Amino acid sequence: MAAPPEGTPCWADAMFDDAEGAKTFYGDVLGWAFGEASAEYGNYALAYAGGRAVAAVVPSMSGQEGPSQWCLYVASPDAAATAARIRDNGGEILMEPMQVGGFGTMCLAREPGGALFGVWQPDSHEGFEAVAVPGAYTWAEVFTREPERTDAFFCAVFGYRAKQVVDDAVDFRLFDLGGDPVLGRMKMTDDFPPEVPSYMNVYFGVADCDDAVAKAAKLGGILHFGPMTSPFGRFAALSDPQGAQFSVIDISTAAGEMPRAEDV
Numbered sequence: 001m002a003a004p005p006e007g008t009p010c011w012a013d014a015m016f017d018d019a020e021g022a023k024t025f026y027g028d029v030l031g032w033a034f035g036e037a038s039a040e041y042g043n044y045a046l047a048y049a050g051g052r053a054v055a056a057v058v059p060s061m062s063g064q065e066g067p068s069q070w071c072l073y074v075a076s077p078d079a080a081a082t083a084a085r086i087r088d089n090g091g092e093i094l095m096e097p098m099q100v101g102g103f104g105t106m107c108l109a110r111e112p113g114g115a116l117f118g119v120w121q122p123d124s125h126e127g128f129e130a131v132a133v134p135g136a137y138t139w140a141e142v143f144t145r146e147p148e149r150t151d152a153f154f155c156a157v158f159g160y161r162a163k164q165v166v167d168d169a170v171d172f173r174l175f176d177l178g179g180d181p182v183l184g185r186m187k188m189t190d191d192f193p194p195e196v197p198s199y200m201n202v203y204f205g206v207a208d209c210d211d212a213v214a215k216a217a218k219l220g221g222i223l224h225f226g227p228m229t230s231p232f233g234r235f236a237a238l239s240d241p242q243g244a245q246f247s248v249i250d251i252s253t254a255a256g257e258m259p260r261a262e263d264v
Contacts, residue, residue, distance in 0.1 A: 003122055004075040006082070007158030007177050009140055010127030011073040011120050012202050013056040016242050019043065022057045022068070025240050029215045029248070030135045030204050041100065049135025054128060055204075067243040070202045071108070072140050073118035074158065074183075075127065079105040082119050082157065086111075089156045090149065097121070111153050113144035114198035132205055138249055139203040139232075141184035146198075147171060150185055163261035174261055201237070203247040209234040212248045216240070231256045 004010050016022040019037075026032050026047065032054070037043040047055040060068075076082040079097040086093060086109045094116070095108035103125035108118050120127065130136040144150040151173060154160050160175035160183070171187035188198065206212040209227045213236045217223060224245075226236030233251035240246065 003077065003126065005177055006074075006076050007160060007175075008075045008182055009072055009137065010075040010122070011055075011118070011125075012070055012137055012140075013044075013058060013073075014068055014070045014244050015058050015060050016068045016244075017060045018242060019045070019057050019059040022240065022242060023047075025216075025219050025221065026057070028219060029212050029221070030206065032135060049130060049133065052129035052136070054130055054136040068240070069116060069199060069244050070246055071116055071118050072200045072202055073106070073120040073127070076119045076121050079107045079119050079121040082121075083107050083109070085157045086119075089153050091153060091157070100125075111142070111144075111150055111198075113142070113146040113150035113153075115142050115144055115150070115200050117142075117200055132251060134205050134207045136205050137202065138205040138251060139184070141186050141201045141203075142198070143186050143188050143192075143201050144198040145188045147173070147185060147187045150198075154183070154185070162264050164264045166260045166262060173264070199245055201245055201247055203235065203249045206248045206250050207252075209236055209248055209250040209253065212236075213238065216248075229253060229255045231258045 023034050032047040035046040037045040042058055044058045046053045083093050083097055090112040092110040097105050097107040099105050102123055104123040105121040110116050128137055132138045163174045165172040173185040174181045175183040216238050220241035222239045224237040233249045234253040235249035237247045
């Protein structure tokens, strides 16, 4: 399998104080099954949808307990070179590039607007084994209070071409690679409480958005927006019982015209 182009979202994981609770929650809401946790790698446990690896959960390390969040990783052929570009363009390296056995090399960073993300240089672990199906990664958006800094950063580091969605109601931008949109950027408005930091909102596919929202609520999740039917599918924004923000989307249920986007 060919490595994805640099800047392509390729993996997602999250650290939880209660990893077993997270497995129960996402197992019910997204239908995930989990592989055996690897003690050698901090009890990192792969999540599977239809037998294919789609994400992972890991217990918080001692001293790093706190609110959980999903981390989206983007592909790189050279994590060290990408880390250098991140620094050069105003980003912060939170974890220097580190070889993870024979799986690949990882790096954790924060873009200038404050959102956490990862870089993954694949070796034996190439990333998502499925996308855009129920239970699997489908889309992601950077939610930021500083869109100008965020836009300039991602385009400089990963060579994205940007398109602005023409809509007076929202400030939304698409980042393209090779003509295909790979990531979105949403400006956070005053609707977001000031204590909510910038973050990467990861969308996971579901077969029925309303059913997934009902399951999440029953297990202590919080609904922040939706469910709403859009030209991209029926989606909702949630947070899990440990505070990690995420969205669910049923791409088979879509309605309306696609929004117009202009090159910027």
